[in-house]
Amino acid sequence: MGRAPGQPEDGRHRPGAVAGRHGPHRQPAEQGRLRHRAGRPGRGQGLPGPVAGHHAQEDLHRRRAARGGPLRRGRPALHPAAGRGKGHRPRGGSAAAPRQVALPGGPLRRGRALPDRRPRGPARRRPRCDGGQVHRAVPGRGPAADRGRAGGSGRVNRDLISRGPVTLGSNVFGWTLPGDAAPDVIEAFLAAGGTHIDTADTYPSWAPGCVGGESETAIGIWLAKNPDRRDEVCLATKVGCMPGREGLSADNIRGCVDDSLARLQVDRIDVLYFHMDDPKADMTASVRAAADAITAGKVAHLAVSNYPVQRLEQLLDVCDRQGAPRPVLYQGQYHLLNRAYPEQALAPRLRAEGIPFLPHSSLANGFLTGKYSRTVQPAGARAGIVARYFTDEGWAVLDEVHAIAAEHDASPAAVALAWTRSRPGVVSPAVSVSAPEQLAGLMTRPELSDEDLARLDRVSQPYAAG
Known part of the structure; x- marks a missing residue:
């Protein structure tokens, strides 16, 4: 993990230090000699000069031997400008002590501490996640570690996860949205106040002509062209479902993380999801592989999806027993037409553990956008996915969504998302769009009344029953 602050790089103490005014009493002549040898006449401060240093070291050995005490070695050198540290109490003096701090590789010095001229700034706060659970933020490798990649500052602002009204899902990048059009959607999303972009290594491998990785590649092209905007985005991806790279074995996780970093053209993934549970994998090994990626700075946080x-x-x-970072997010399907399992089993456990719930498929694969009706049926890629909601119960929910949307001068999608966000523990539902103009109706936050929410609860009750 690297040396501690103030620890010498080579782990060795450099002898040759001189004692200051809090050390043993000296005769004036001896003090003058030491001042001269320090290279700063009249002050007696500073490191020994290149010529006088050797003699000062020998004098120090002789004086310590005369007092019957050995020269102490192995202590980190101290300097007031290198960081915070505890000062030394004067021998036989008061409790007040000069403030001294460790300087990597320097000699032990005592005496008058130099003034602390470091700029003062606001206290740094530990990142906090919705739900009140505090997690450790792990710095990334930084831009210098991988030239040509969008490295950012190496720190993840956890507030970026839930700051916007929605998370931008990129499962359609390279599918219903051509990859070269993805940058326009990303720009529109950020301009509207969005911050969290969600992808996966497998997106959109199910689409004709796609093999997986197209979504990450499209995002990586935008990031490579806009490296200065890296810190504006919380970038999440998933591993475990890539065709030919399925599963959560430790080796597969390591390889998939490296592949995702290359496609995204970054040196850090902010949130790494285990995409699906893998009962065949050694869970302990999976957790350790994720923890190793966090330690290496390739990943900032772990999350899980669809578990x-x-x-x-x-x-x-396993995370607790291994002392490994816990997941900071859970992603699963949750919307007005899929309530039973999330509300009865999943959400209560997530709230108890302090893990926010980020819903995916929040608009029921487009059904809750209002673009379909009893007479307007989908065609093309989504037809088979959406058709399952074409039931009497499904149309009743959509009718109520339309009615409330008209009362609030909002889009049906915005109303459906507002209901989802009102649920306990939920943050920034993930949505996907096929054109930048579709974002306008999703990024608003209609203020639904308690009665509005109750109406939606009642009409969707068939989907809440176990």
């Missing part, structure tokens, strides 16, 4: 509650509990237990 059953029982397996989530096992994963949390």
